[in-house]
Amino acid sequence: MLKGIPAAHRILGIVAHAAVVSLTVSVIAFALMRLTPGDPVLILLGDVATPEAAARLRETLGLSGSLPEQFQRFIFGIFQGDLGRSVSYGVPVTDLVMRGMPVTLGLMGMTTLIAVVLTVPIAVYSALRPFGWFSKMFMIFSALLISTPAFFLGLVCLLVLGLWLQIAPIAGIGTGFFGALEHLWLPSLVICASLVPVMARVLRASILSTIREEFVEVAVVRGVDSMRLIGRYLLRPSIAPTISLLSYIVASLFAAAVVIELVFNLPGIGTLLVSAVNSRDYPVVQGVTLVSGLIVVIVTTVGDLVTALVDPRTDIE
Amino acid sequence: MQHTIARRSAKSSAMRMVALALGVILFTAACSAPSDSPAGGDAKPVESVTLSGPNPVLTLDATAAGEIASLLAIYLGQGQLFRFDADQNPVPDLAKSAELSQDGLEMTITLRDDAKYSDGSPVRAVDIKTAFDRQKKGAVASYLTSMDSVEVVDDKVAIIHLNATDPDVIRWLTGRALPLNPTDKVTNDPKYFEHPVSAGPYVVKDWTPGQSQLVLVENESYVAGPMMAKTVTIVGVPDIASRVLQVSSGAIDFAWDIPLASASSLPSTVSATAGPIGGYNYLAVNMAKDTPFADPNVRRAMSLALDRAEISERAFFGQAPAATSFMYSCGDLCESGLLPNAGKLDLNGAKSLMAKAGYGTERVSAEMLVSSSRPGWSDAALVISEQLRKIGIDLEVAPVDEATWIDAVTKSNFDVMFSGGAAPAQGALQQIFASDGWWATGVGYKNDETTKLVAEAGRTRDLAERTALFSKIQKIGQETMPMITVLERVELVASTTPDGLLVRPLNSQLVNVQTVAQAKAGLRAGEHDK
Numbered sequence: 001m002l003k004g005i006p007a008a009h010r011i012l013g014i015v016a017h018a019a020v021v022s023l024t025v026s027v028i029a030f031a032l033m034r035l036t037p038g039d040p041v042l043i044l045l046g047d048v049a050t051p052e053a054a055a056r057l058r059e060t061l062g063l064s065g066s067l068p069e070q071f072q073r074f075i076f077g078i079f080q081g082d083l084g085r086s087v088s089y090g091v092p093v094t095d096l097v098m099r100g101m102p103v104t105l106g107l108m109g110m111t112t113l114i115a116v117v118l119t120v121p122i123a124v125y126s127a128l129r130p131f132g133w134f135s136k137m138f139m140i141f142s143a144l145l146i147s148t149p150a151f152f153l154g155l156v157c158l159l160v161l162g163l164w165l166q167i168a169p170i171a172g173i174g175t176g177f178f179g180a181l182e183h184l185w186l187p188s189l190v191i192c193a194s195l196v197p198v199m200a201r202v203l204r205a206s207i208l209s210t211i212r213e214e215f216v217e218v219a220v221v222r223g224v225d226s227m228r229l230i231g232r233y234l235l236r237p238s239i240a241p242t243i244s245l246l247s248y249i250v251a252s253l254f255a256a257a258v259v260i261e262l263v264f265n266l267p268g269i270g271t272l273l274v275s276a277v278n279s280r281d282y283p284v285v286q287g288v289t290l291v292s293g294l295i296v297v298i299v300t301t302v303g304d305l306v307t308a309l310v311d312p313r314t315d316i317e
Numbered sequence: 318m319q320h321t322i323a324r325r326s327a328k329s330s331a332m333r334m335v336a337l338a339l340g341v342i343l344f345t346a347a348c349s350a351p352s353d354s355p356a357g358g359d360a361k362p363v364e365s366v367t368l369s370g371p372n373p374v375l376t377l378d379a380t381a382a383g384e385i386a387s388l389l390a391i392y393l394g395q396g397q398l399f400r401f402d403a404d405q406n407p408v409p410d411l412a413k414s415a416e417l418s419q420d421g422l423e424m425t426i427t428l429r430d431d432a433k434y435s436d437g438s439p440v441r442a443v444d445i446k447t448a449f450d451r452q453k454k455g456a457v458a459s460y461l462t463s464m465d466s467v468e469v470v471d472d473k474v475a476i477i478h479l480n481a482t483d484p485d486v487i488r489w490l491t492g493r494a495l496p497l498n499p500t501d502k503v504t505n506d507p508k509y510f511e512h513p514v515s516a517g518p519y520v521v522k523d524w525t526p527g528q529s530q531l532v533l534v535e536n537e538s539y540v541a542g543p544m545m546a547k548t549v550t551i552v553g554v555p556d557i558a559s560r561v562l563q564v565s566s567g568a569i570d571f572a573w574d575i576p577l578a579s580a581s582s583l584p585s586t587v588s589a590t591a592g593p594i595g596g597y598n599y600l601a602v603n604m605a606k607d608t609p610f611a612d613p614n615v616r617r618a619m620s621l622a623l624d625r626a627e628i629s630e631r632a633f634f635g636q637a638p639a640a641t642s643f644m645y646s647c648g649d650l651c652e653s654g655l656l657p658n659a660g661k662l663d664l665n666g667a668k669s670l671m672a673k674a675g676y677g678t679e680r681v682s683a684e685m686l687v688s689s690s691r692p693g694w695s696d697a698a699l700v701i702s703e704q705l706r707k708i709g710i711d712l713e714v715a716p717v718d719e720a721t722w723i724d725a726v727t728k729s730n731f732d733v734m735f736s737g738g739a740a741p742a743q744g745a746l747q748q749i750f751a752s753d754g755w756w757a758t759g760v761g762y763k764n765d766e767t768t769k770l771v772a773e774a775g776r777t778r779d780l781a782e783r784t785a786l787f788s789k790i791q792k793i794g795q796e797t798m799p800m801i802t803v804l805e806r807v808e809l810v811a812s813t814t815p816d817g818l819l820v821r822p823l824n825s826q827l828v829n830v831q832t833v834a835q836a837k838a839g840l841r842a843g844e845h846d847k
Contacts, residue, residue, distance in 0.1 A: 038720025042727065044375070045383045045456040053458055057381065088375050089526040096527040155558050163566050170568045171559060262556045265563070267529045275372075275555060278690075280720050 014301050022293035023078070029289040030074055033282045034067060040087040040280035061087050063282070074286065083290070084283030088276070093287035096272055101291070103173055104268035106180055107260070108253045110188040111195070112246070118196045119242070123203035124230055130208065142197030150256055154190045154263040161186060171265035187264045191256050195249055202245055206238035213237075240307050247303015251296040365548035366814055368828065369560060369569040371690075373553025374531040377521065378510040379448075379496050380455025385573070385826050388493050390551050392827045394533050395496035396440060396516025398426060399487055400829070401822035403843035405595075407491040411440055411516055411540065421482035421778060428473045433538040435520040440497055442475035447500040449477070460489040460744075463775065484778040485743050492827060518544050518830060529553050545818055545831040545842075557692065564811045571819050573826065575809040576692035577634045589811045591636040595824025596739025596806035597645045598637070598697065600685075604799075605729050605761025609674065609681045615710075616798035618670035620656060621663040622708045623701065629804055632697035636809070640802035643749055643791045647742040647824065650784055655791040656802060667708045682711045683732035686725055689716035691737065697803070698735040726759035737806050739826070742787075746771050749799055750790050762799040817841035 041054045041063065058064045062073060062084065077084055083093035126135040145153075161168040168186040173179070210216065211234060219233045258270035265271075269288050276284035374390045376382050382391060392400075398415075399407035409415070411432045416425045432440035446467040453461055463483035468476045479486065497516055502509050511526060518541070519533035530552040535544050552569070554560040561579045563569040564587055580589040600619065602610035609615050625639035638646070642655035653659070658666065671677060687698040695716050702712045712733055717725070725731040738756075740748055748756050750767035757763075767790050774786040808826070812819060818831050820842040829843035838846065 036720075037724035037730075038718075039724060039727065040720075042723050043383075043720050044381065050458050053380075053455055056454060086527070090376060090381070091526040099525070099527055155562075158559070158562050163562055166566075170563050170566045171554065172568075263559055265529070265554050265556065265559050271529070271555065272527075278718060278720065 014297075018294055018297035018301070021297050022290050025293035026078070026286050026290035029286050030071060030282070033277075033280065033285050034070075036280065038280040040282065043279050044088060061085065061090075063087070078290065083287035086276075086284050087281045088279050088284070093283045096284060097269055097287055097291055100267060100269035100272045103180075103266055104254070104257050104261070104270060107184055107187060107191075107257050107266065107268060108250060110181075110184045111191045111253055112250050114185075114188050115192045115195050115199060115246070115249075118192060119199040119203060120235070122196065123200040123207060123242075124235070126200065127204045127207035127211065127234075130204075138197075138200070142201060145193045145197050148193070150190060150194060151259050151263050153193055154187065154260055157186055157190055158263070173266055183264075183266070187260045187266065191253065191260055194256075199242055199245060199249070203238060203242040206241050207234050210234055210238045236310065239310060243307045243310060244303060247300050247306070250303070251299040254292050254295060362543070362545050362547060362833065363814070363818065364546075365550060366546045366570045366819065366830075367550040367552060367568070368819075369552045369554050369563065369572045371553065371555055371557075371560070371574050373529045374524065374551055376510065376526070377513055377524075379457075379493055380451050382493065383456055386551055386553055389827055390521075390531055390533070391496050392492060392517075393519045393549060393830065394515050394517055394521050395498060395513060396432070396434070397491065397496055398445070399491040401491060401825055401827065401843065402845055403820050403822055403829070403841060405822040405825050407487045408845060411497060415487055417486075422479045424477040424479065424486055425470075426475050426477065428475075429540055430473065431540055432516055433540075434499060434514040434516045435536045435538050436514045437538065438499055438514075439472070440516045441472050441500070442469045443472075443500050444497045445469075445475045445495070447503055448495045448497055451503070452494055457494050460494045463489075482776045482778055484783065485741065485775070488741060492825075516540075518542060518832070519549055522548075541832050541834070543833045545833055545836050549830065561811075564813065567813055570814050571810070571812045571828070573808055573810050573821075574692070575811045577636055577807075577809050578692070580634065580809055583811055587811050587813050588816075589809055591807045591809045592821060593638075593645065593824055594739050594806050594808045594826050595645060595647070595741065596737055596745075597640055597802050598694070598735065598737040598804045598806055599640075600701065600733060600735055600801040600803060601760050601799075602733050602801075603729055603731055603761055606732065608683065608732065609676060610683070610733065612674045613796060613798050614670045614674040615676065615681070616801060617657050617795075618667040618674070618708055619705060619710065620660070620798065620801045621658055621667035621670065622705055622710075623660075623801070623803060624662045624704055625660055625803055627704070628697050628700045631700050632693045633804065633807065637693075637804040637807045640804055643794050643800070643802050644742065644745055644787065645805045645824070647745075649780060650742055650787060652784065652788045652791070655788065655795065657795055657798075660802075664707060671708050671710075676709055678709075680709045680711055683713070684715050685712040686715050686717050686722060686731050686734040686736075688719055688722050688736060690719055694735060694737070701735060701803070726756065729759055729761060735803075739806060743775055746774060746787065746790060750794065757799070760799065762797075764793070764797055764799070767793050767797070767799075820844075 041057050045054060045057065074084070085091065086093055086096055089096065122138060126138050129135055158170060162170045169183050172183060174183040216233050219229055224233065257268060258273060261268045261270035262274060272284060273288045276288065368389065370386050372384050372386050374386045375384065376387050377391055377394065379391050382388055397410050398412040400410045402408050411429055413427045413429045426445065428440055428442060434440060446469050449461065449467045452458060463479050463481050463486065465478045465480045468478060470476060498513055502514065513521060515536050516538070518536060518539045520536040522532045522534040524531040530550055533549040535542065535547050554563060557576055560569070560572050561575060564572045565584055575589070577591060583589050602616060604611050629635055629637045629639060639660055640656060641653045641660040642651065644651040685698055685702065687694050689695060695714065698714045702714050705712055722736065725734070738745065738748060747754055750764065751757060751771040752763045752768045770786055770790045774783055774790065777783045777786060810821065820829050821827065822829060822843055831842035835842060835844060
């Protein structure tokens with residue numbers, strides 16, 4: 001067994017934890033949606049619909065019956081892998097989620113990649129020259145970027161880069177891998193605008209702390225190559241907090257993705273969720289929150305495992 | 318020590334970062350497709366047009382469709398007996414003729430001999446019956462209230478049996494109520510409406526429920542084809558700013574529900590037109606509650622206290638015409654000037670009425686709901702609140718989403734609301750003055766006389782008599798004030814298509830696409846040689 005990797009029974013515990021969290025979040029969504037005013041059938045059919053037509057559709061969509069009956073159907077459905085049918089689209093929720101998931105995961109993945117690619121050099125350079133102009137500019141701009149709302153920044157980027165300069169697509173996802181890449185780089189960069197400053201600051205602080213360690217001084221005196229010095233002697237001991245932070249940030253990317261998907265008109269599950277909330281599409285809201293709960297737990301657990309691998313000092317046991 | 322490490326790596330790190338950034342920008346610039354430029358101004362067919370609104374297409378089944386994108390996809394992508402022309406008059410499409418019997422209780426519809434679906438199968442009279450029977454239990458069963466049943470005479474002839482004379486029967490059958498589909502496919506394939514065939518100008522090429530866009534391609538079997546646009550894509554863009562940006566960049570060719578505020582910021586290549594959609598914005602009060610608003614004098618005072626021109630100017634950039642009657646402008650049928658003082662501001666008159674109602678010195682307070690998602694409506698509500706303060710009515714504006722608004726009306730759980738509606742003229746009348754509808758029940762309006770008169774107006778075929786009835790109903794409305802009509806609803810539509818390629822019929826939210834024949838004759842979509 002690798003050091004830092006928990007035993008099988010711990011893994012089972014993690015899986016059970018993920019299931020409980022997802023189920024709890026989904027149950028909360030079930031309750032909140034039904035407490036919110038609005039009848040999904042009337043929203044769907046409009047105000048010219050007769051009460052009989054509305055009742056028929058309610059029956060077809062499984063929205064008839066008391067709340068306990070609906071709740072029972074919902075819970076039993078989850079254990080059978082059936083998340084119900086969308087009120088608005090009339091298709092299985094699973095189909096909708098599976099269709100939107102690649103877009104959202106692609107956005108989250110690309111955001112993570114860009115965040116890592118930008119964070120490390122910025123943090124390292126800033127830590128190595130803590131009183132230089134770069135470090136000072138970084139501190140100022142990072143505060144500015146963190147405080148700028150993502151939707152505003154997204155719209156400005158769309159206007160400047162998409163409309164005026166035409167170097168980025170305005171909306172949609174494109175086709176194929178490169179099409180997706182072309183459409184996701186700008187939304188990912190917008191999300192990174194508030195993530196990278198936070199992560200870079202944490203990593204910078206960690207490097208500044210590590211740089212004072214004796215082993216680093218010894219390495220310098222021994223004339224260790226600069227890239228090896230930075231990679232092995234500075235980054236590796238410093239990166240654990242950043243990886244932990246990254247895993248929680250990635251998990252919370254879903255919330256950022258909701259706003260960004262709307263602004264950039266990406267057909268991910270964020271857009272699906274907003275549309276479902278507006279139209280009171282209960283099954284879709286419940287299904288998406290269940291899946292997002294699973295994603296959050298999986299990502300944070302993976303983050304903990306990677307941290308343990310990178311820095312065995314942080315053993316999750 | 319930091320300087321030592323920094324000197325070794327800083328310069329190379331910085332160079333790497335700059336190179337990477339340049340590489341990303343150049344790569345994406347090279348990969349970015351140039352935006353489609355709109356077709357030229359002369360009559361050449363265009364390859365594709367993209368239409369966009371706030372919602373994606375949710376369904377292609379007319380019995381379950383309620384929002385514009387789905388209705389538009391159905392209108393373009395399925396066969397219709399009649400289609401609206403540019404003036405919203407129904408003209409025959411798949412129907413060769415429609416003859417009303419002497420007593421007005423039977424309409425005989427004969428289909429065109431060449432009416433075919435996109436798969437080559439003929440359109441049959443039984444398909445009319447199938448569509449009718451399904452819709453009788455569907456979303457717009459209320460459109461078919463005057464119709465009892467459909468009798469199939471032969472493959473091409475069907476008779477619609479009415480239970481009362483109805484001068485609007487063809488209008489009810491046009492648009493959303495009765496798109497035609499093959500009976501055998503509809504009854505045997507539960508997933509038929511995910512991939513329907515078409516006897517309309519277009520047929521669905523690519524769509525799965527849940528996708529944000531639907532692609533229609535030209536139907537070569539269409540009776541009035543070929544079309545000037547080979548492909549039509551309908552895409553939902555929920556974010557208003559994104560929709561404006563996309564139409565500005567040319568990613569979308571035609572977008573509706575654009576904020577009026579953005580009209581002046583659209584580039585010159587975009588034609589922005591504010592047009593009527595056959596509806597009105599109004600103030601409604603909950604007459605079922607025991608509040609000052611239950612007094613018609615208070616409601617009349619509210620109407621007189623409104624400066625409708627100011628509301629239009631401040632909330633809708635002067636684009637929305639002030640209402641002068643309970644109905645919007647609907648041609649010969651609708652007389653203007655039937656609101657108190659014809660809808661003009663009369664502050665002294667309003668104050669007198671408030672005093673008469675016993676609220677000369679006492680202030681009245683309430684909450685006013687308004688839909689937060691409609692451009693301009695919250696602003697209008699704020700202006701109204703300001704204006705009504707002058708006559709002692711303090712309304713606190715509470716923006717809510719559409720679903721909450723519908724719930725509030727359904728449960729009669731509101732004091733005052735600012736909202737809007739759109740419906741054919743007869744439907745608008747029913748909505749306001751007939752006590753058995755969803756809206757009237759919600760606001761607590763009960764008037765047997767107007768209910769009876771509305772039903773009678775629905776049966777009267779003579780235009781002069783009908784107009785007189787509409788006028789009579791609205792004059793009773795002056796006394797009872799079921800709602801306070803404020804403005805006629807307009808919607809901004811932004812388009813980069815050649816003039817005439819896409820036309821919205823008057824007072825409608827559907828869209829006609831120009832045929833090649835219309836283009837050659839110099840006609841716009843929906844127009845016909847008269």
